[in-house]
Amino acid sequence: MSTPTTNGEAVVTSNPALTIYVGNLDQRVTDGMLNEIFSTIGPVTSVKIMTMRRHGPYGAVNYGFVEFADRTVAEAALLQMNRRKIFNYEIKVNWAQPGQGTQVKEDTASHFHVFVGDLSPDINDEMLSKAFSAFTTMSDAHVMWDAVSGNSRGFGFVAFRDKTDAEQAIATMNGEWLGARAIRCNWATQKGQTATPPPQPGQQLPYEVVVQQTPAYVTTVYVGNLPPTTSQADLMQYFERFGYVVEVKLQAERGFAFVKMNTHENAANALVQLQNMSINGRQAKLSWGKDRPQPG
Template identity: 40%
Template structure:
């Protein structure tokens, strides 16, 4: 879509496909990819989107709008839990995580950060990383964080301690001692 007065791009567009499967594949494959210095966000358009295409200036784009602090995380396997996603993103060290949610039946989730800059760094670091055998597709959440949302940082998640069967790995500790240590960590 072009601004006829300035001749510049409005920052969005529409693509038509012959069949729904090809359109869904494009949404899945292109969301989170970079085009120049902008990250692509794909979604289904409705008839009203085409008729009343809303102005989307460069300033309002999520990558330029400090109100956006949420990272969309797609292509998650069914086994990924909210705790595992939290742990994975905490390990990146990009910033303070405020909230983690998962839509398990739809294989995606959201990670909200304290600042826009932290979310932007996370998108670049996490996009394409493998989690449970699948590459994550990370991009901006579809809505800005509402003004006045209270900051409530989540405590860091620790990977669950696992007792390995090898006696050499236990370094002489009994199973009961290792279990007590695991409880202490939790």
């Protein structure tokens, strides 16, 4: 797995299935300290803390990655360490990459995706999956997480191989209680639509749909609805969590920017995770930008 640092370089971990993300870290926490804390669960292979030196609402906390020698130890760390308080902050623990709850993730690009909203903060991928497990063709379930704080963003997506199961899930589960809240279920795309929907700023779609909306050579994300006080550092703080940022073209006075990532996949991941994220008090509206194909 390759994870970004704040200077644009990448920290490579050998096995993403053994690596967890640790968010909301007090700036006094060091690599050694985090290693010592997580070693109480089991053998730790490596620890890397990403230092955030940016302006904005999350400037006071860092995040990091912990790789374990054994899968069962990593799973135990998820259960035991999430919400543990270190200094003045309650840490947030999740898999370092979405979908790492299973060793092999099925390609769900052609499946039928259901949006699930109003999720309780404590609902994770496993709980969402169990809630929809009665529908036998369910292929994936994941909660969307805040890239910086590690908190749930209150919604997720469930994919189904069979359209009928997706329709029944919407009809059956909409308004049902999951945890402390009644959830909302609807199509992630237009009902019955199998073609890739056109990119629209602010439209919340799953990664499997977004990554196919534009050709693979497109690596630029449009970011709209920005306040005039937005700086390049503000945008870097959010986007570099998903990979190396090649360039930021900011038109703050006009309320938008274009952020070019190093790969199409990293750009798609950023677009999905940061959609409607509050940046300096406004909900950012993201969509694909435009790039020209490389000659030859």
